Amino acid sequence: MNILLNIGIVLATFFFMEFMAWFTHKFVMHGFLWYLHRDHHQGKEGWFEKNDSFFLIFAVPSAYCFMTGIMYNDFRLFIGIGIALYGLCYFLVHDIIIHQRFKIWRKWDNKYVLGIRRAHKIHHKYLGKEDGENFGMLIVPMRYFRQGYKEQA
């Protein structure tokens, strides 16, 4: 078995998913599916957000790749693993560490976490569908990681 190739497929899929998340956020969530993303910007009633449906939407290609990858014993399994890993990281970073939806991990403040949090907080300054910046999640512009970077008020 070609273990390095399989790890490579997982990693490539992971980074491709950051691109897909950026693309989907910018052109779909702030586009024709804005009605599902709106409550993430403007507030919600209960604990769940309509925005959470995107986890289900992204679970579909992952599940498809897992199933066919196992059935045909091919590379699709590793694409499925890559998508699932990305979804897990996105949830840990965006929902737990940045938005603090659970009462854990509230004191994370290493350079990386501070940088992506600053970047995403700026995304949340925009309450509407149009405009906006920082649609990516795990990869953001370098300036947010610089020491002494101040959020514009």
Ligand SMILES: [Zn+2]
């Ligand atoms: Zn948004």
Ligand SMILES: [Zn+2]
């Ligand atoms: Zn968002």
Ligand SMILES: [Zn+2]
């Ligand atoms: Zn957010």
